[in-house]
Amino acid sequence: MKTLEGKRAIVTGAASGIGRATAKLFAAEGASVVLADVDAPRGEAAATEIVAAGGRAVFVRCDVTRSDDCLRVVETAVASFGGLEVVFNNAGIIRRADVVETTEEDWDRVMAVNVRSVFLMSKHAIPVMVGGGVIVNTGSGWGLKGGDRAASYCASKAAVVNLTRAMAIDHGPQGIRVACICPGDTDTGMLREEARQLGENEAAFLASSAARPLARLGTADEIARGVLFLASDAAGWITGTTLVVDGGGLA
Numbered sequence: 062m063k064t065l066e067g068k069r070a071i072v073t074g075a076a077s078g079i080g081r082a083t084a085k086l087f088a089a090e091g092a093s094v095v096l097a098d099v100d101a102p103r104g105e106a107a108a109t110e111i112v113a114a115g116g117r118a119v120f121v122r123c124d125v126t127r128s129d130d131c132l133r134v135v136e137t138a139v140a141s142f143g144g145l146e147v148v149f150n151n152a153g154i155i156r157r158a159d160v161v162e163t164t165e166e167d168w169d170r171v172m173a174v175n176v177r178s179v180f181l182m183s184k185h186a187i188p189v190m191v192g193g194g195v196i197v198n199t200g201s202g203w204g205l206k207g208g209d210r211a212a213s214y215c216a217s218k219a220a221v222v223n224l225t226r227a228m229a230i231d232h233g234p235q236g237i238r239v240a241c242i243c244p245g246d247t248d249t250g251m252l253r254e255e256a257r258q259l260g261e262n263e264a265a266f267l268a269s270s271a272a273r274p275l276a277r278l279g280t281a282d283e284i285a286r287g288v289l290f291l292a293s294d295a296a297g298w299i300t301g302t303t304l305v306v307d308g309g310g311l312a
Contacts, residue, residue: 063091064293069142071095071134073125073182074152076103078249079199082281083149083288084108088116090289093142097123097134098152117142125152125178128185135185145189147292150179150221151199155214155251157258168213175217179224193236197291198225200243202307210259218243222303229301238300240291245307246270247279274309 070087074080075096081103084094088111096111098104101122108120121137123130138145154174156167179198186196203211204218225241232239246252248267256266271277287306290296305311 063089064289064295065147066091068092068146068292069095069138069144070147070149070292071097071138071145071182071186072149072151073097073123073134073178074199075120076100076107078251079244079247079281079284079288080149080151081107083151083285084118085111085114085116086282086285086289087147087149087292088118089114092147093117094119095134095138095141096120097125099124125182126173128181131178131181132185134182135189139189145186146194148182148186148190148194148196149199149288149292150182150196151288152178153199153217153251155211155255155258157210157214157255158212159210160212162210163213171213171217172220175214176220176224179221183228187232187235187237190237191235194238195292195296196228196237196239197288198239198241200225200241200303202243202245202305202311204241204243205303205305206311225303226301233300238296240296240299240301241303242284242287242291243303243305243307244284244287245273245279245305245310247281247284249281252278273307274312277308279306279308 070092072084076098104120108118111118201218204222229239256263
């Protein structure tokens with residue numbers, strides 16, 4: 062039997078990177094998946110790709126900072142697939158700047174996309190999931206330690222890590238597990254965007270990001286496999302904690 066056979070799932074930030082890889086893996090492992098993203102063309106393409114491969118998927122354009130959009134995603138899961146057991150709160154952005162350089166607008170935007178989104182999607186999903194379900198939130202290695210010129214991002218991911226703990230305590234009695242995956246530098250468009258924000262040569266930036274015990278960047282597929290584990294019954298006694306997938310970077 063496939064790992065998520067018969068499960069219904071939501072993946073945010075599903076149009077690209079880790080979200081897209083996870084949505085595809087969930088579908089390949091038997092889940093029916095609602096892909097949510099603000100990028101409609103790429104989100105639709107990802108859902109079409111899953112369906113063409115024999116999976117079940119629908120796309121919903123969603124601004125994860127808006128409560129009504131998040132509610133619509135949950136309602137779509139119920140209407141399209143009959144329920145909901147798995148939520149992967151993955152949507153996120155980064156702004157590389159220290160606190161002096163960071164504008165108030167950028168601070169608010171990072172906190173909204175990275176933290177408010179987890180709150181809103183979970184707020185609407187949990188009542189549907191009572192009795193059994195899993196929420197996986199995307200943190201970061203920089204949610205567990207500090208990083209340079211990424212003040213708003215570090216603060217937001219630390220908030221996600223501790224929000225995960227609080228949710229696990231509150232909703233464990235309802236049969237809902239909540240865990241956090243903390244990727245290290247992963248070969249995605251967002252990592253390349255960091256190089257542009259810092260004004261650094263992309264190749265040199267990626268090379269420096271690979272400076273860790275395994276001496277390479279992670280891939281979106283590798284992070285997706287970690288998410289799949291946390292979402293699966295194999296992780297049935299895991300809640301309120303983080304899984305670091307970073308090639309040894311924190312070590």
